[in-house]
């Protein structure tokens with residue numbers, strides 16, 4: 169008896185290339201898109217190790233936990249790293265990036281995370297891209313948490329290395345990811361003696377043996393299940409329409425924010441300005457004296473499928489994450505999350521307005537047309 173997961177027909181090079189093309193269309197990009205067969209950390213690390221070396225001066229923008237990791241990789245490559253860190257309740261501004269270039273004219277690489285699911289902020293990539301282009305630096309962007317939730321436009325924004333993953337707003341598999349690579353970025357890699365070659369981290373291997381060869385022969389056996397899941401996920405987005413998918417995420421974020429404010433009980437949006445809040449996930453600050461880990465555990469005990477989590481690391485006590493992405497970007501999920509958090513707050517003696525929260529969610533969702 170054939171098994172639907174195990175007895176698959178081989179995935180041809182042409183089929184693999186067609187999935188790459190569909191991912192490229194999601195990004196509205198003419199750049200080469202390379203699908204990488206691993207979680208997004210694979211192309212995130214591969215792109216840094218491919219382009220950065222001892223001659224690199226990198227501006228590394230830290231707006232959440234991933235920026236920290238990128239700085240570590242850059243230093244490990246021998247790059248001189250200038251970190252700018254902003255507090256997690258805000259976004260970085262183009263003016264801050266401009267000031268960093270003025271102070272350090274040798275910057276020739278900029279790494280930035282677009283949206284941070286872990287902290288709930290999103291950064292103005294288009295404006296920052298303008299500054300990066302003016303100075304001719306290479307622009308590296310982690311768009312894992314933004315793709316599907318808000319526009320990601322590497323060509324229009326001058327992004328040279330744009331990394332995406334399917335497991336957040338795309339509602340797809342976690343074991344496969346992609347990176348779009350500009351001609352400038354390929355040239356930087358080709359000239360970099362430290363760029364990985366004959367390595368799982370090597371994007372150049374894919375350039376030389378896959379892209380330049382007209383995408384006729386794969387480098388190794390493809391991850392069939394993951395590729396088919398990626399194809400299905402892109403197909404589903406195309407069916408709904410990318411704009412509609414992004415709109416669902418924007419509505420979920422607006423409704424969660426409005427609902428949390430109306431719920432009261434000392435709960436507040438973690439990201440101060442709505443414009444800095446990411447559509448992919450909404451982070452909430454719990455009232456003084458409450459413990460987010462306890463509240464989330466209580467909410468999940470009542471309803472284990474809700475996309476709720478306490479903040480990571482140092483934020484575990486103070487932050488609740490509402491991961492309203494992918495199939496969870498719906499009004500019902502937002503209603504259920506706030507009701508569960510509200511009930512957990514009420515249990516620990518905080519006065520909450522459950523009915524008010526319900527109304528605010530419905531209004532904010534509808535108000536977005």
Ligand SMILES: *Cc1c(COP(=O)(O)O)cnc(C)c1O
Pocket residue numbers: 207208209234281283284285286310312313333335336
């Ligand atoms: C989610 C995410 C990733 C991928 O990491 P996972 O924890 O494996 O999902 C990478 N970068 C950012 C900014 C993310 O939000």
